[in-house]
Amino acid sequence: xxxxxxxxxxxxxxxxxxxxxxxxxxxxxxxxxxxxxxxxxxxxxxxxxxxxxxxxxxxxxxxxxxxxxxxxxxxxxxxxxxxxxxxxxxxxxxxxxxxxxxxxxxxxxxxxxxxxxxxxxxxxxxxxxxxxxxxxxxxxxxxxxxxxxxxxxxxxxxxxxxx
Amino acid sequence: xxxxxxxxxxxxxxxxxxxxxxxxxxxxxxxxxxxxxxxxxxxxxxxxxxxxxxxxxxxxxxxxxxxxxxxxxxxxxxxxxxxxxxxxxxxxxxxxxxxxxxxxxxxxxxxxxxxxxxxxxxxxxxxxxxxxxxxxxxxxxxxxxxxxxxxxxxxxxxxxxxxxxxxxxxxxxxxxxxxxxxxxxxxxxxxxxxxxxxxxxxxxxxxxxxxxxxxxxxxxxxxxxxxxxxxxxxxxxxxxxxxxxxxxxxxxxxxxxxxxxxxxxxxxxxxxxxxxxxxxxxxxxxxxxxxxxx
Numbered sequence: 001x002x003x004x005x006x007x008x009x010x011x012x013x014x015x016x017x018x019x020x021x022x023x024x025x026x027x028x029x030x031x032x033x034x035x036x037x038x039x040x041x042x043x044x045x046x047x048x049x050x051x052x053x054x055x056x057x058x059x060x061x062x063x064x065x066x067x068x069x070x071x072x073x074x075x076x077x078x079x080x081x082x083x084x085x086x087x088x089x090x091x092x093x094x095x096x097x098x099x100x101x102x103x104x105x106x107x108x109x110x111x112x113x114x115x116x117x118x119x120x121x122x123x124x125x126x127x128x129x130x131x132x133x134x135x136x137x138x139x140x141x142x143x144x145x146x147x148x149x150x151x152x153x154x155x156x157x158x159x160x161x162x163x
Numbered sequence: 164x165x166x167x168x169x170x171x172x173x174x175x176x177x178x179x180x181x182x183x184x185x186x187x188x189x190x191x192x193x194x195x196x197x198x199x200x201x202x203x204x205x206x207x208x209x210x211x212x213x214x215x216x217x218x219x220x221x222x223x224x225x226x227x228x229x230x231x232x233x234x235x236x237x238x239x240x241x242x243x244x245x246x247x248x249x250x251x252x253x254x255x256x257x258x259x260x261x262x263x264x265x266x267x268x269x270x271x272x273x274x275x276x277x278x279x280x281x282x283x284x285x286x287x288x289x290x291x292x293x294x295x296x297x298x299x300x301x302x303x304x305x306x307x308x309x310x311x312x313x314x315x316x317x318x319x320x321x322x323x324x325x326x327x328x329x330x331x332x333x334x335x336x337x338x339x340x341x342x343x344x345x346x347x348x349x350x351x352x353x354x355x356x357x358x359x360x361x362x363x364x365x366x367x368x369x370x371x372x373x374x375x376x377x378x379x380x381x382x383x384x385x386x387x388x389x390x391x392x393x394x395x396x397x398x399x400x401x402x403x404x405x406x407x408x409x410x411x412x413x414x415x416x417x418x419x420x421x422x423x424x425x426x427x428x429x430x431x432x433x434x435x436x437x438x439x440x441x442x443x444x445x446x447x448x449x450x451x452x453x454x455x456x457x
Contacts, residue, residue: 022171140266
């Protein structure tokens with residue numbers, strides 16, 4: 001009989017309680033238990049960055065954390081971005097999302113949620129980043145559609161919008 | 164689900180952890196930051212019967228200076244080593260290496276103790292600990308002991324820790340005055356595993372003569388490789404171009420033992436080691452002429 005463990009956590013400021021198997025990854029928990037499918041899974045071993053979320057405000061790979069470890073912690077996913085900025089979902093996009101739209105920072109969009117969640121704390125800590133700093137900060141997120149030029153442009157534009 | 168089933172324990176003290184290890188050490192794995200263990204579990208390469216999660220053991224998370232030594236709890240996140248102002252001031256070699264340790268998202272979760280206990284020959288932190296002559300404190304229900312970094316890494320992904328032991332603290336003795344440092348590596352992309360890397364330390368006396376030197380390499384053998392012959396070539400000399408070339412030759416051609424992989428042949432790794440040694444030693448010598456604490 002599989003043992004279940006209680007998990008009580010906040011995701012995008014909403015409290016949830018679930019019983020989970022210890023081996024359930026946080027990425028799968030967000031997607032399958034909570035239905036928050038904005039967090040994408042790519043490689044599922046910590047290389048691609050698609051599943052990046054904020055764990056107590058810091059960017060981390062949700063495929064390398066067990067859901068049970070999030071007990072008592074606060075998570076933010078891409079679904080929380082717009083409302084974190086405006087307080088209301090219907091107010092539109094976070095300036096970072098808006099910048100990705102305007103600068104064509106995505107094609108298929110699979111890697112985008114992970115990139116956005118990586119760039120949120122990066123831009124908070126580096127409001128005026130150089131291109132080198134942006135490229136270094138993006139190094140843990142893979143995009144297979146394009147080169148990275150438009151993504152870098154989008155982050156630069158976002159930095160302007162968020163200053 | 165990706166990982167195979169396991170029994171999950173989340174102790175909140177060292178004492179409780181040691182009790183669990185005493186009972187089930189050989190079937191248990193300690194989970195630190197999980198940035199290497201969880202990928203291996205996702206592939207089912209590693210299937211522990213019991214997973215002991217250290218993330219609630221708050222007493223393992225600290226970084227403090229005592230006298231001039233630095234004491235670091237094993238569960239201290241790599242991010243803290245990257246950003247704590249004590250590190251660039253007192254251990255600039257470690258500060259220089261930190262941005263090369265995987266990606267920011269990994270450093271936010273990964274821990275110093277986890278990286279050392281994992282003992283990946285391609286990892287930066289074991290190399291830096293060896294170069295800085297770190298001492299590591301291992302605890303078990305039987306007691307505690309200190310191990311020199313030199314004796315801690317015993318082979319590929321293998322350490323001196325017994326199944327019932329855990330790494331608790333890392334002690335970095337203060338760097339000598341007038342010690343220059345350099346860390347350099349070559350990786351296909353920032354944050355990827357490096358094809359080759361070197362940590363160099365050079366201590367000069369008032370006449371510019373090398374009192375002490377150390378060269379440690381990553382991805383150059385079964386674990387961090389300490390090129391002792393290269394260091395003794397430098398000792399007693401004013402390290403000019405010829406001496407540096409002789410040290411680079413010894414380290415890259417005789418002392419390291421790179422395996423080669425799909426990204427780089429062993430010959431190319433030796434070539435990288437030679438070039439990196441040359442550049443790192445020059446930088447370390449330049450830096451050594453100024454005391455790092457002034």
